[in-house]
Amino acid sequence: MTRVDITKKRIILISIFLLTFIIGTILIFITPIGIKSTYGKTVTTSDGVMISFNVFEPKNGGTNKKAVILGHGVMSNKEMLKDFAIEFAAAGFVAVPFDFRGHGQSTGEHRGGSLTNDIQAIVSYLNTRLDIDTSNLAYLGYSMGGVGIQVVNESTDFKCFIGAGTRLPTDVRKGNSTAPLNILMILGRYDELISPEDLKVGLYDYTGIPATDLDVNQLYGSFQEGNASMIYLDDLTNHVLGNWDPDFIREARNFLGNVFPDVRPVDENYIMNTRLLILSLQLFGGLGFFVLIIDPLSQLILKSKEEELFKLELEDGNIISIGSKTFAYSLILGLPGIFIFIPILLLLFLAVAGFVSALLFGQAFGILILLWRIGKKRDIRLIETIKKPFKTSRSNIIRQFLLGILLAFILTLIIYLSGGLNYIGMIPSVIKIVWVPLFLFINFIIFMVYGLVFHGILQNKFGEDTKSLIKVSVMIFGTLFLYWFTYLFIVALVMGSFFYFGSFIPFAIPLFLLNAFTSALIYKKSGNIIAGAIVNTLFFTLMICTISPYQSGLSFIMGFI
Structure with missing residues (x-):
């Protein structure tokens, strides 16, 4: 039997790093404590595609919960919007990030069928839940996920649309006090696909204010009238990094809270920075454990001195x-x-x-x-x-x-x-x-x-x-x-x-x-x-x-x- 030459110090360090990783893994899945997470759920679209989704919601939400659907971008998946989803759940919402067809764990081909069918399938899931108020929904679309504006446009059940790194069409229905539609468009200054000027064209159509008179980071309309709208411009982010940008997430959570002021937060604090610290702890422990385990495993398996x-x-x-x-x-x-x-x-x-x-x-x-x-x-x-x-x-x-x-x-x-x-x-x-x-x-x-x-x-x-x-x-x-x-x-x-x-x-x-x-x-x-x-x-x-x-x-x- 091969004798592994491993010092007591290395054994202690391996144990410390492994324990650090385990603690970090537990913490990242229970933070914040008041949120229930459900993974690996599926629903079938009207054209037979299986859509994979997760659900994050308050543990004690009662009835008539408000829900927000999250649609990701191309070359992306629902996990990339998890920080958004957990932040929304901490704010008191039922957050449902899903994989579009051909992405992540969903079936179907990327260019096959209609992406809006995927969103409708998530709506159908929400309709099966008696604890959710499906007449008060919100949708966040990131990049390609902005296609959800078509569903929002056709259904007055949606009271809020948040578009991140995506365009705003010029034919969006106008929100009012009886059929609200509040719109937040989020953009990074270094976005490779879209500019603030592009968004101003769509916002001009929605507000009636000339594009030349529209400013970024300025709220137009009001939440009370159901027609609040704004372009939020972040100074540091590009297109892909916005998935995890704390300012994107914070602004989206605040806007959602203003649209539905009756929703009580589970946690008043912002969660994403805490989760980032926990991730750092996880990686420190996990990679440290991996580096230290290479030598004893090599000795155990290879008998390297013979080769x-x-x-x-x-x-x-x-x-x-x-x-x-x-x-x-x-x-x-x-x-x-x-x-x-x-x-x-x-x-x-x-x-x-x-x-x-x-x-x-x-x-x-x-x-x-x-x-x-x-x-x-x-x-x-x-x-x-x-x-x-x-x-x-x-x-x-x-x-x-x-x-x-x-x-x-x-x-x-x-x-x-x-x-x-x-x-x-x-x-x-x-x-x-x-x-x-x-x-x-x-x-x-x-x-x-x-x-x-x-x-x-x-x-x-x-x-x-x-x-x-x-x-x-x-x-x-x-x-x-x-x-x-x-x-x-x-x-x-x-x-x-x-x-x-x-x-x-x-x-x-x-x-x-x-x-x-x-x-x-x-x-x-x-x-x-x-x-x-x-x-x-x-x-x-x-x-x-x-x-x-x-x-x-x-x-x-x-x-x-």
Whole structure:
């Protein structure tokens, strides 16, 4: 039996970090205490699509509760609006965030059928509840979710519409004291799709005040007359970050409270900042536990002293030279690599996930050409370089895969219980699950190619100490992020819109940081790139498959034309 060399200090630290994570996980699901949370509910639309939704409501709400429906944007899901929903529940409302068809855990295709049917299905659920006053509803639509204005426009049961990062049409029914419709439009100053001037056009039609005379952050009409309206402009946020912006959430809660002044708050305090602190506690504990558990698990599973460290003796250059070549080849040859991937993208029905994998494949293609050029100088074929991580005993390969699967499960569970269930979503719907194995395979190959140069060559140029580990992690992150930044910037220029740039960059930073550090650390402890590639593949694939709408690759590509 393998003896694990683990100190008493490490055991204590592992226990402390694990306990911190557990406490944080419990706190984030019970905060605030007066709210009841129900997850994983479903309802079927009139055209046969299953819609997934959650419900957040006061534990002691009595009867005639006021409800607000929350519709998310494209490449998003109900989890991204959880902070809004919990804040509304704390204000005394029944909040129902749901996944539009083709998104999150709902079935159906993104462009198939009518999105308004999904909203009507949530209304039908509310109608089954005798404790809810369905003649006094509110709707919050974020970006694509703003399509809900069509339902609001047709039904006087809706007394409030809050649009965040979405447009206001010019044919909205006018609210009055007998059939109120109060409108709040929320926008970030750096929104890539919409400007305050765009919103003023719709507000002019609603208020009758010329657009040139309309100001942001100024209330027009009145709640008493049922025609209050305002454009709230936040100075710091872009389109995607508004999902979690405290000012967006606070303004929406306050407006909702003014529309329905008879609703009594469960908690007078704002909850989102507290939840953010708890999330930080969760991640600190969870990631600390993960980092500390890698070494003992590697010792337990691998018997690493019996196996030779994987490295590629292909390049005699220094760190700067190798890093510069890697980035240059990625940048120059990324585009041909992306075009090679396009036929695969056309066959995929998770087009956004395919788009992300295509960009990553472009960089991997550039790295492969670099490895081919380097190997050619030493008469080493590229296929031999690719096979090198697997040129070890069968037992060690199996153990590397077992270690990778176990660590991948631990890290994915940590991310899921913290950010996944609370801020972004990480579990694809049933119709998406069938595509996940293909993306796991594709992304595993990509991360293995990354590992060949990042760890097989580059990391071996550094020392074995912690400082060197941090340096190589930063260098890997920089190479990944700068490539991603450059190509998304090119896409933005070609499309004439910075939507994808602004949507992906905020996610790229933490994902690539996590990717770089975990793969470098696991390589150091395991002596191979296999386990690290598996770890990064699992959480990354689940995340991009969940946020990707169920949409054909051809339909997605046509959106660029």
